[in-house]
Amino acid sequence: MTGRAQDGATKPAGPLAGFKVIDLTSVMMGPYATMILGDYGADVIKVESPDGDVMRHAAPMRHPGMGAMYLQGNRNKRSIVLDLKKPSGREALLRLASSADVFVHNVRPAAMARLKLGADDLLAVNPRLVYASLHGFGETGPYAGRPAYDDLIQGLTALPALTGKITGEPRYSPATMADRIVGLNATHAILAALIHRDRTGEGQAIEIPMFETMAQFVLGDHMAGRSFEPPIGPPGYSRLLSPDRRPYQTSDGYICALVYSDKQWNAFFRKIGLENEADRDPRLNSISARTRNYDFVYDWFSKVMKTRSTAEWMKLLEEADIPHAPLHDLDSLIDDPHLAAVGLIQSIEHPTEGALRLAGPAATWSKTPPRIRHHPPRLGEHGEDILREAGFTEDEIARLAAEEALINPAS
Known part of the structure; x- marks a missing residue:
């Protein structure tokens, strides 16, 4: 299943070419996971309700139902609109799933049970299927079945509270951090389950809960003293919580820099005229001392950075081989010359x-590179083609349309 570029040149198929994914997800978490599978070459069939993925309707957009967030998260997919509340719509989905490799959804379990589309229902039709459920909370805990969105999961996993410790006010991250991190975890869980299936012939149900996934993500940094029984101190990684760990103000702007190793610190001290250890505060003189005094170190460093211009610091840090970067805003990020050179934004x-x-795949592969093969689909754009490929006759397709179980808005 070799892809073909717009210029007609043949390109290698992705590593998941030949795999079929039934994608019953919406908003961002699930679509992000299935977008990656599509980038890797899988045939991702996006099953939408008559209203479509809610992100289709999030501005800005040129035309109704094609919002920018939807476009950024749904390339390399084909769209079919099925009304799953109608028996024939559900039966059509089961027929599609009978020849699929993966079925993934982010619908609450109770709703899937009402539709009789739970893991047992799908695995009965296709025992080799990887059935992936993306939920807010694990099904064995007291929060099972609750609705969940990125903001709620950020709050539950202490991210706004951690920001509040630094700024004085809890704030959500200005990115859909929980959705995307959980989506990434769902992708690698699905891939691992496919490896197991291909080794053993066994499909299985996997559950990727948002709360538990993000809790693991946050606590990997911040368990700290509560890593031990009994605790030897409070939770929280002091370096990440230092109030002066932030982009540094220079005499005329801001710069991002991290002087971390002893080698980097010694190079920095030489550049600013503090090569003699006796001339420095002892809290700066070893990695052990610095890690015990992060607040002092970051405060001292922030004051030093104000003494020169951004251009001066960029030159000095470059010469000292110290990690540094300009502070981008969104426009300068999109126009970054490195991203242009590597072709990330296509x-x-x-x-x-x-x-x-579109911000395309970031990794480079020597044999089977991921790539953007297909535009984000219009609502229901591929419905009839998908059904024909699954063995539906023209009469069956017409009957589904007449019953409004299949909806083709384009027609």
């Missing part, structure tokens, strides 16, 4: 939305 032509710029 331009594609969409049949209705015109020229689009």
Whole structure:
């Protein structure tokens, strides 16, 4: 299943070419996971409700139902609209799943049970299926079945509280951090389950809960003294919680820098005229001393950074081989020359939305590179084709349409 570029040149198939994914996800967490599977070459069939993925309707957009967030998270997919509340719509989905490798959803378990689309239902139809459920909370805990969104999970896993310890006010991250981190975890869980299936022939159900996944993510940094029984101190990684760990103000702007190893610190001291250890505060003189006094170190460093311009610091840090970077805003990030050189942001032509710029796959592969093969689909764009490929006759397709179990908005 070799892809073909817009210029007609043949390109290698991705590593998941030949795998079929039934994607019953919406918003961001699930679509992000299935987008990655699509980038890797899987045939991702996005099953949508008659209203479509809610992110289709999030501005900005050129045309209704094609919002920017939807476009950024749904490339390399095909769309079919099935009304799963109608028996024939559910039966059509089961037929699609009977030949699929993966079925993934982020619908609450009670709703899937009402639709009779739980793991047992799907695995009965296809015992080789990897059935992946992306939930807010694990099904064995007291929070099971509760609704969950990125903001709620951030709050539950202490991220706003940690920000509040530094700034004085709890705030959510200005990125869908929980959705995307859980989506990444779902991707590698699905891939591992596929490896198991291909070794043993056994499909299985896997559950990827948002709360537990993000709790593991946060506590990996911040268990600290509570890593031990009994605790030897409070939780919290002091370096990450230092109030002066932030982009540093210079005499005319800001810069990001991290002087970390003894080698880097010694190079920095030489550059600013503090090569003699006796001339420095002893809290700066070893990694052991610095890690016990993060607040002092970051405060001292922030004051030093104010003494020179951004350009001066960029030159000095470059010469000293100390990690540093400019402080981007969104526009300068999008226009970053490195991203342009490596081709991360790719331009594609969409049949209705015109020229689009999408942040494509970041990794490079020598044999089977992920890539953008197909534009983000219009609602129901591929419904009839998907059913024909699954063995539906023209009469069966017409009957589904007449019953409004299959909806093709384009027609």
